[in-house]
Amino acid sequence: MSLVLDAAAQDLLFRQARTANTFTDEPVTEEQIRAIYDLVKYGPTAFNQSPLRITLVRSPQARERLVQHMAEGNRQKTAAAPLVAVLCTDNEFHEELPRLLPHFPQAKDMFYAQRPVRERSALLNGALQAAYFIVGVRAAGLAAGPMNGFDAAGVQKEFLDDDHTPLMVVNIGKPGENASLPRSPRLDVDEVVTTV
């Protein structure tokens, strides 16, 4: 009763959505990825810095190059998923700020002149955008399989450059047979929320 979002949308995005480990063969199209991005790009980031970048690993050759850097338990599903996305941060995001934050172009130099400041901010805000992206994948009727188990330096060297830090790798597709483990317990609200 306290939520305005309709129950079907609650189920689609959170209650029935599950991390998938197996997928059907149905392809994930460019149109779907564009529709997902064009929805979740509106999620807020600090100073609208929008540091998330996405590499879609589509060709068999590129998929093989990625799989070798995945943790052993993540290799088979990453090789088999209809689509795999490497999410990373652009640590030089401040170069775009005069365009992204036209009413406050000084933010580029006032807040983000130092690379370590940018890296932490890109990690925090890139992770916000990664979560919006996962929600967006679900909004497209697809399942996401986000993974942190990979050799980050290897993935960076293979697909990115020194200015881009891998955040996570996400398998994407329609869930297949036995796609998910039973749902693990969550913390109770009273363990997470305190009032002062």
Next chain:
Amino acid sequence: MSLVLDAAAQDLLFRQARTANTFTDEPVTEEQIRAIYDLVKYGPTAFNQSPLRITLVRSPQARERLVQHMAEGNRQKTAAAPLVAVLCTDNEFHEELPRLLPHFPQAKDMFYAQRPVRERSALLNGALQAAYFIVGVRAAGLAAGPMNGFDAAGVQKEFLDDDHTPLMVVNIGKPGENASLPRSPRLDVDEVVTTV
């Protein structure tokens, strides 16, 4: 056409939702916060680590203690918002892992024995949960005003302890008059997504 989520939900969560800087006087209730948490707690984190913790700053005394640590441009709106939440990470989240990840209790010691490893993982996964929380606030028909502009050490000392790192402060309520700036531009999909 590529999204399954209905258009009203797309608008509520992303397209028409905006970061708010002013709010009406309408209170944000415990029931609303519980409903938000009980929806977004299902959002995925690595090993279900669920490191986000939320402090609701409700009493006038606590609000005053918080406002003094906010950046000047954030003080007035933080003092006036119906509810303010301090979002932080629990860097000792691994203590809960045997309960949160019953099928793989070794994760606690195999992956998270080292505090720096936990801190980075809590930052990444806590930020994912912060984004789910922002989406949840919107799902309740409320507006969020997330802020990074505050003295993190001051907020930590005032409300938390050495094991909890502030992530962001979020004003919450129904948007008031002139609540938002005009929407800033977003990067085009072709600037963000590349295919290999």
